[in-house]
Amino acid sequence: MSTPTAPTGHDAARNEWPLWEVFVRPKAGLEHKHCGSLHAPDAAMALQLAREVYARRQEGTSLWVVPSSQITASDPGDRDIYFDPMEDKVYRHPTFYALPESVNHM
Amino acid sequence: MYTQAMDTMGRDGPGEGAARPVRSVEEMQRERHLQERFDARIDDGGFIEAKDWMPENYRRTLLRQISQHAHSEIVGMLPEGNWITRAPTLKRKAILMAKVQDEGGHGLYLYAAAETLGSSRDEMLGALHSGRAKYSSIFNYPTLTWADIGVIGWLVDGAAIMNQVPICRCSYAPYARAMVRICREESFHQRQGYDSLLVMMKQGTEAQRAMVQDAVDRWWWPCLMMFGPTDDQSPNSAQSMRWGIKRISNDDLRQKFVDATVPQAAELGVTLPDPDLAWNEARQHWDFGPIDWAEFWRVVGGDGPCNRERLQRRVDAWEEGAWVREAALAHARKHTDHTEPKQVSA
Numbered sequence: 140m141s142t143p144t145a146p147t148g149h150d151a152a153r154n155e156w157p158l159w160e161v162f163v164r165p166k167a168g169l170e171h172k173h174c175g176s177l178h179a180p181d182a183a184m185a186l187q188l189a190r191e192v193y194a195r196r197q198e199g200t201s202l203w204v205v206p207s208s209q210i211t212a213s214d215p216g217d218r219d220i221y222f223d224p225m226e227d228k229v230y231r232h233p234t235f236y237a238l239p240e241s242v243n244h245m
Numbered sequence: 246m247y248t249q250a251m252d253t254m255g256r257d258g259p260g261e262g263a264a265r266p267v268r269s270v271e272e273m274q275r276e277r278h279l280q281e282r283f284d285a286r287i288d289d290g291g292f293i294e295a296k297d298w299m300p301e302n303y304r305r306t307l308l309r310q311i312s313q314h315a316h317s318e319i320v321g322m323l324p325e326g327n328w329i330t331r332a333p334t335l336k337r338k339a340i341l342m343a344k345v346q347d348e349g350g351h352g353l354y355l356y357a358a359a360e361t362l363g364s365s366r367d368e369m370l371g372a373l374h375s376g377r378a379k380y381s382s383i384f385n386y387p388t389l390t391w392a393d394i395g396v397i398g399w400l401v402d403g404a405a406i407m408n409q410v411p412i413c414r415c416s417y418a419p420y421a422r423a424m425v426r427i428c429r430e431e432s433f434h435q436r437q438g439y440d441s442l443l444v445m446m447k448q449g450t451e452a453q454r455a456m457v458q459d460a461v462d463r464w465w466w467p468c469l470m471m472f473g474p475t476d477d478q479s480p481n482s483a484q485s486m487r488w489g490i491k492r493i494s495n496d497d498l499r500q501k502f503v504d505a506t507v508p509q510a511a512e513l514g515v516t517l518p519d520p521d522l523a524w525n526e527a528r529q530h531w532d533f534g535p536i537d538w539a540e541f542w543r544v545v546g547g548d549g550p551c552n553r554e555r556l557q558r559r560v561d562a563w564e565e566g567a568w569v570r571e572a573a574l575a576h577a578r579k580h581t582d583h584t585e586p587k588q589v590s591a
Binding site: 175176177181184192196212215216 | 366423573580581
């Protein structure tokens, strides 16, 4: 079984509920933001528990739960490979272009 | 109770220190390089995230502190839960239920933070249930009257807040983030406690005022112990300060707590049970009497008024809930098998 709700590997060995990541949209118009994680047997329970654990004080208008095993993350050790090259591309930034004062609000 | 977790290391059971395998020269050089980068980031006031390299001792110290902090939140539900069915009014009952639910939530934030350091939830619970892991010894004292519930909010949560606010700036980011959430929710806990005591002291009967004073008499000294041993008896503090895990020393936090609490006690009209309590003009702080550290170590060592009862309640809850956890998992598996073809075709 490769579906996200099925416990796999060491979780199964311990019979521990799988791990989920919880995202909350603080209010309409804003994006969902990661707020924590929890263990739940399936998606419906994960959503219910997310409400109990992370939304006891009107924290938002919408919740997402995602199986942690489904998230692919970059390695912090590779930070330079992913992010450093941007530093030498100064022409990506508006301040790179010196314009006459009269049109500089552009 | 966080500082306590560090300061009782080595005195509350066997540690988890494992023998390290022999390493090659290249490995040692690589590790030295990583260590330098780690130190530089700490010195810079930067944060460490779960997947960043970190020294083994840093990981172990944090895992121990965060898991024991989590256990404290969970065990801390018991003394207060004891009074939910007997709260004097519906309002107080609703408040107490909300507070106890918060403590459970705080435990869950912290377990999740501890799991990022490589320990499973079941391993941590196993350590608690077998007595290998500790929780704050304050929760080994009994809640004998309704006034104890108010005093726990005012003094125990007050001391916890004093301890916890600096951890919002802990160098380990998942812990710091959990602490920000916890501190935001915690101030209601202290205020509701003080509020319920105010009602008893200002509108109550003579017997109710005596009940509040009795609760203060019993909780005051254990609350001062919550900050952990004195600085000269805290051998691990320097390293934790160096790592940015701990920001303010035990004695400084304790002094801050005493200074903040004395005027609150006066407003309430209760006497703090310390004949040596006196304003020191030169220090600009309140002086207080000696703490009975023998009692502290006795309770840490398992011999407090409620140690066995508290642990037994947790073990019973875990064992009696086993069928629910198994049933939920069985349901999830069945549901998954049932819906699998639909997912494949989607």
